[in-house]
Amino acid sequence: xxxxAVVVRVDKDRCVGHARCNAISPEVYPVDEIGxxxxxxxxxxxxxxxxxxxxxxxxxxxxxxxxPLSPGAARSNP
Amino acid sequence: MNPDDSDRCVVxxxxxxxxxxxxxxxxxxxxxxxxxxxxxxxxxxxxxxxxAAEARQVMRDGLVFSSGRNSYGGEGIGKLIPKxxxxxxxxxxxxxxxxxxxxxxxxxxxxxxxxxxxxxxxxADKWVTHAIDAVxxxxxxxxxxxLAVPIPxxxxxxxxxxxxxxxxxxxxxxxxxxxxxxxSERYTQAMAGMQDLFGVLGEAIAERRARPxxxxxxxxxxxxxxxxxxxELSAIGMLWLMLLGGLDTTGLLIGASLxxxxxxxxxxxxxxxxxxxxxxxxxEFLRVFPSADAHARTVMDDVExxxxxxHRGDRLLVAWISVNRDEQVFDEPDQVRIDRFPNxxxxxxxxxxxxxxxxxxxxxxxxxxxxxxxxxxxxxVRDDQLVRYPAGALAHGWSIAPAVFTPGARIGGxx
Numbered sequence: 001x002x003x004x005a006v007v008v009r010v011d012k013d014r015c016v017g018h019a020r021c022n023a024i025s026p027e028v029y030p031v032d033e034i035g036x037x038x039x040x041x042x043x044x045x046x047x048x049x050x051x052x053x054x055x056x057x058x059x060x061x062x063x064x065x066x067x068p069l070s071p072g073a074a075r076s077n078p
Numbered sequence: 079m080n081p082d083d084s085d086r087c088v089v090x091x092x093x094x095x096x097x098x099x100x101x102x103x104x105x106x107x108x109x110x111x112x113x114x115x116x117x118x119x120x121x122x123x124x125x126x127x128x129x130a131a132e133a134r135q136v137m138r139d140g141l142v143f144s145s146g147r148n149s150y151g152g153e154g155i156g157k158l159i160p161k162x163x164x165x166x167x168x169x170x171x172x173x174x175x176x177x178x179x180x181x182x183x184x185x186x187x188x189x190x191x192x193x194x195x196x197x198x199x200x201x202a203d204k205w206v207t208h209a210i211d212a213v214x215x216x217x218x219x220x221x222x223x224x225l226a227v228p229i230p231x232x233x234x235x236x237x238x239x240x241x242x243x244x245x246x247x248x249x250x251x252x253x254x255x256x257x258x259x260x261x262s263e264r265y266t267q268a269m270a271g272m273q274d275l276f277g278v279l280g281e282a283i284a285e286r287r288a289r290p291x292x293x294x295x296x297x298x299x300x301x302x303x304x305x306x307x308x309x310e311l312s313a314i315g316m317l318w319l320m321l322l323g324g325l326d327t328t329g330l331l332i333g334a335s336l337x338x339x340x341x342x343x344x345x346x347x348x349x350x351x352x353x354x355x356x357x358x359x360x361x362e363f364l365r366v367f368p369s370a371d372a373h374a375r376t377v378m379d380d381v382e383x384x385x386x387x388x389h390r391g392d393r394l395l396v397a398w399i400s401v402n403r404d405e406q407v408f409d410e411p412d413q414v415r416i417d418r419f420p421n422x423x424x425x426x427x428x429x430x431x432x433x434x435x436x437x438x439x440x441x442x443x444x445x446x447x448x449x450x451x452x453x454x455x456x457x458x459v460r461d462d463q464l465v466r467y468p469a470g471a472l473a474h475g476w477s478i479a480p481a482v483f484t485p486g487a488r489i490g491g492x493x
Contacts, residue, residue, distance in 0.1 A: 016432040034187035057420040
């Protein structure tokens with residue numbers, strides 16, 4: 001199991017388009033044409049896990065959670 | 079209706095007081111420490127929210143905490159206490175709640191998206207160069223009148239689609255309306271200037287409806303909601319919102335930050351030597367110098383916030399400037415740390431009414447500061463010559479900030 005594997009979840013109801021997450025990591029947090037985050041749930045590996053955590057910490061609306069990928073999930077996700 | 083909870087935290091808080099104008103953080107700190115939600119009997123009575131958790135709760139629910147027109151706490155614009163006189167129209171989406179605001183939010187978010195703002199950098203840079211060129215050879219300027227006011231005004235005005243130079247007619251009344259209290263001569267003149275300004279905006283809207291162009295004014299003038307073109311007055315209101323939101327606000331951030339950097343040469347040196355700090359420094363300046371230091375809502379239903387029960391008809395003020403010092407969110411909140419991270423300040427608001435111009439504001443600031451530091455790195459401000467916005471003004475910051483510096487050369491094409 002990759003030690004730096006995380007699941008990023010965005011509460012779309014809370015996102016209002018500050019785009020702070022996107023400013024830190026456009027790779028993890030792409031935004032749509034109105035500047036709102038374009039993902040709901042993604043698994044992120046390796047170096048990007050750090051960027052994912054930083055992006056989540058930057059959200060003023062507390063709309064993003066980043067949790068370690070569980071071993072069970074890692075086995076079931078190809 | 080006055081709250082009657084006997085255990086409410088009552089404070090003699092007045093954001094229009096001279097004491098507040100001099101040092102708002104010092105006034106709010108003891109309130110924040112004693113009670114996350116306090117009650118002030120001033121201005122007809124209102125709740126004061128001082129911390130991030132409660133601010134998020136309030137700003138997430140636009141139906142319970144309304145920005146719209148009603149008679150509670152007087153007539154007028156609900157987002158301020160006391161309510162200023164209303165514009166001739168309901169300003170959309172600023173004065174709308176819930177579903178009604180969504181089409182307008184979508185339109186403006188498209189026009190001001192992060193991606194689109196990136197494409198405006200060369201235009202912004204042109205105006206920064208122009209503003210500095212106008213003073214660089216003299217070795218002296220007013221950081222407010224020569225840089226902080228003209229740069230955002232020119233950028234927003236050109237983005238909208240007005241002719242070059244039109245910003246001068248907008249900047250003065252909008253600046254003075256914010257910088258001087260109701261009843262003062264400058265404010266009175268600004269309100270008169272506002273009549274002319276609305277005339278100009280009305281003409282622009284009418285012109286674009288008759289002869290559409292490829293510009294933002296046209297997009298506002300011909301905007302459709304549910305297949306129906308918005309009425310002319312609403313379109314003027316939307317145009318007005320862009321000017322109100324974009325000019326003095328960004329100017330205050332630029333002015334406050336430039337004065338700060340002159341007063342803190344170590345930080346200025348660091349920003350020059352480590353330009354990669356600009357993004358973090360921008361957020362820190364936003365945190366400690368919020369242009370809109372507080373916004374109000376009307377409570378439309380009984381609700382509990384921070385342990386107090388609020389009732390329909392209550393008025394409520396969220397003090398962003400205090401939220402930004404919440405030690406539950408910010409480590410050593412009274413320290414200005416230009417490399418602070420995370421920095422989840424609330425200076426662009428929270429929730430559905432998040433400032434639509436936030437990406438443009440950041441870009442404008444980030445185009446301005448490096449060029450000032452590059453071309454005028456030794457600028458000095460005389461503390462005894464600084465003049466603040468007066469008490470009772472719509473915002474707080476510097477209205478006059480004379481600076482001297484080693485003269486340099488113009489770099490732009492002039493004109």
